[in-house]
Amino acid sequence: MSEKSPQESQNEEVDLGVLFKAIGESFEKLFRFISNIFKGTFSLIILALKPIVNNFKLVAIILMVSALVGFFIEKVKEPVYVADMLVRPYYDSKYQLSNNVNYFNALIGSKNYAELSVIFEIDSSTTAKELLGFDIEIGPETQNDLIKEYDDYIKSLDSTLAVDVTYEDFISNRDILAGRIFSIKAKSTSNNVFPSLEKGFIKTLENEYSIKLKKRTDSIRKVKRKSYLDELERVENLQKTYLDIKKTESEKDLVKVAGGVLPLIQEKTETKEFELFKEELKIRGALRLIEEEMVDEGQYYDILSSFEEVGAKEKDFFEEYSIIFPALALIILILGYSFIKVFKFIKEYE
Known part of the structure; x- marks a missing residue:
């Protein structure tokens, strides 16, 4: 088995020390940057409030007068x-x-x-x-x-x-x-x-x-309704016909049984009552929808x-x-003071 030499171990310790030092310096710079942001923000707030504090009486009078003017306008305004x-x-x-x-x-x-x-x-x-x-x-x-x-x-x-x-x-x-x-x-x-x-x-x-649109829509609905009613009448006639066929075949079976004849095979006429029943339900559903639309949209509007x-x-x-005027007055005072300071700084700058 080979073992690392003391020189290699010492080099690794040096590399780790440099790495941890670099990480520590990075965190220190980050914290210093965040601290500077907070300090700068705090300084700006203090600089903005300082003229208000130094001229508190004048600012209070201006704000009070602007509030009274705003209140008067509110009362006078229709x-x-x-x-x-x-x-x-x-x-x-x-x-x-x-x-x-x-x-x-x-x-x-x-x-x-x-x-x-x-x-x-x-x-x-x-x-x-x-x-x-x-x-x-x-x-x-x-x-x-x-x-x-x-x-x-x-x-x-x-x-x-x-x-x-x-x-x-x-x-x-x-x-x-x-x-x-x-x-x-x-x-x-x-x-x-x-x-x-x-x-x-x-x-x-x-x-x-x-x-014009209502007349056209009503005419279309009437045509559809008549078409569905005609189709429904046709289905009902077919249902009645199939019912008559079933009734006739039942009467024949009763006659044969009463006469003593028991046929081994009795052919039945194929009917489609269930399909007709589903078709009837479909047509009645379509008719119901048309009638609901005619009732719901029978007028041009609903209030x-x-x-x-x-x-x-x-x-x-x-x-x-009474709130807007004092706020505007305060903003104008701050902007005016800032303008004067900037103007004075530019004038005295060499």
Whole structure:
């Protein structure tokens, strides 16, 4: 057996010592770097707070004055009231609904109160001038609704394309018109104008295209329903015929037994009652689906929730001036102090 020489062992110990020393120095540099980051951050915070502490009375007065100014503006500013309406449009009237919301906002922006009064059947001199705008967004949806919508979308695609579309991609790429229920938010300076706005949106949902589409859809459904009824009548006639055949064969068997004749082999007519029964169930199921569609989509829209009788006061953080103004004043003071310091440093730099 060969043993390592003392020289080789000493070299290995030296190599390990160098390695551990290098590792220790690396950790020391890392900890020093992290410590410098914390020290630098702390220094910046102190430098930012130092002018505030040194000029505490002036800063306090400015913040108090800005808060009082913001509070005064909040009290003087006319309040904004909002109300929501949930609708489920049929026959692609959602496209007209989206366009008309933009049109209504354009009328409000151009102060065309006469046209607004005609659309919503309201007073142009007072009520129409109180309108501030409309917003439309997808209404409340459950997870089951989204999954069903995704499944319908996948079925409409080619199989090679459907593989690449995930549920997350479908949800992230949906636009507002992909929804089935829509929330319409109205804004006004009056809190009792909202119930009178419903008529204008009803006119929107019953537009020329949706009326034409409903007539065509109803005609197609009537043709399908008649076709299914004719098919159902044919199946019922065949069932009745097979039943008569079975009844006739049973009567023949009874006559032969009563006459004392017992045939060894009795040929039976082949019938398909079970297949006809399954066909009948299939046709009745299709008829039921058509009738459900005719009932569910018998109107151009469904109003799930009307505008509230009294609107709620809108709460917007950016209109909380008693908070926004002091915060802006403090930021301006800090930026101003920093600018002065930088300007002074550049001026005195050699």
